Amino acid sequence: MNGWECDRPLGGVAERHLRDPCFATRRVLIHEVDRPTLVLGSAQRDGRWAPDEARLQAAGCDLVRRRSGGGGVLLRPGHVLWVDVILPRGDDLWDDDVGCSGLWLGDVWAAVLEGMGLVAEVHRGALVGGRWSGAVCFAGRGPGEVSVGGRKVVGISQRRTREGAWFQCAALLEWRPREMVDLLGLEPVGQVMAELEACAVGLVDLLAGDSPGAEGLSAALSAALLAEFSRSS
Numbered sequence: 001m002n003g004w005e006c007d008r009p010l011g012g013v014a015e016r017h018l019r020d021p022c023f024a025t026r027r028v029l030i031h032e033v034d035r036p037t038l039v040l041g042s043a044q045r046d047g048r049w050a051p052d053e054a055r056l057q058a059a060g061c062d063l064v065r066r067r068s069g070g071g072g073v074l075l076r077p078g079h080v081l082w083v084d085v086i087l088p089r090g091d092d093l094w095d096d097d098v099g100c101s102g103l104w105l106g107d108v109w110a111a112v113l114e115g116m117g118l119v120a121e122v123h124r125g126a127l128v129g130g131r132w133s134g135a136v137c138f139a140g141r142g143p144g145e146v147s148v149g150g151r152k153v154v155g156i157s158q159r160r161t162r163e164g165a166w167f168q169c170a171a172l173l174e175w176r177p178r179e180m181v182d183l184l185g186l187e188p189v190g191q192v193m194a195e196l197e198a199c200a201v202g203l204v205d206l207l208a209g210d211s212p213g214a215e216g217l218s219a220a221l222s223a224a225l226l227a228e229f230s231r232s233s
Contacts, residue, residue, distance in 0.1 A: 023164035027086035068157035102144030138200035
């Protein structure tokens with residue numbers, strides 16, 4: 001491996017979620033989102049977690065289903081950085097154990113956050129579900145996901161094929177869960193809000209408004225991945 005390829009895919013959110021990436025080399029896909037989009041996990045088909053179609057339309061929010069698991073993520077411009085990391089099967093960083101295969105990526109994200117002066121923790125155990133984790137990604141915690149002060153900042157879902165692994169990362173710039181609560185019809189609203197606010201946090205709040213933004217965070221991640229490559233080769 002000679003390094004990482006970096007790309008900014010074009011097309012709608014639905015198209016990019018359904019499009020199979022090229023697994024020929026290590027790749028970082030930095031996605032731009034131009035409108036609010038609620039992305040549901042592959043297993044999120046229970047009517048209990050169905051979004052309210054009328055509210056989606058009123059909010060001008062699109063609906064997309066991804067092929068990786070986990071709860072829903074609301075991609076709102078300026079609130080979430082969406083990055084895909086593509087790893088070919090057989091790469092030095094590859095791990096056949098699905099429960100451990102994303103830990104290296106969590107370590108990279110943790111290094112990025114620690115570079116901002118935060119104390120980050122990578123979850124290294126089994127999936128920890130919460131009351132609302134079937135509906136909201138940031139209400140649970142899976143292997144490789146990153147938290148600060150016990151609240152999740154980076155969510156990671158994974159899809160594996162014969163060619164490689166596709167890690168889909170969502171890093172919180174801001175965490176304002178009320179919109180998801182409304183779109184998914186979660187009740188009682190006050191209780192759900194309190195529980196979700198305790199589960200996750202955005203960089204704007206952690207850094208007292210001095211957040212690097214999507215561009216700064218994606219640049220820091222790309223630099224950290226290059227450092228990870230030099231250590232693993």
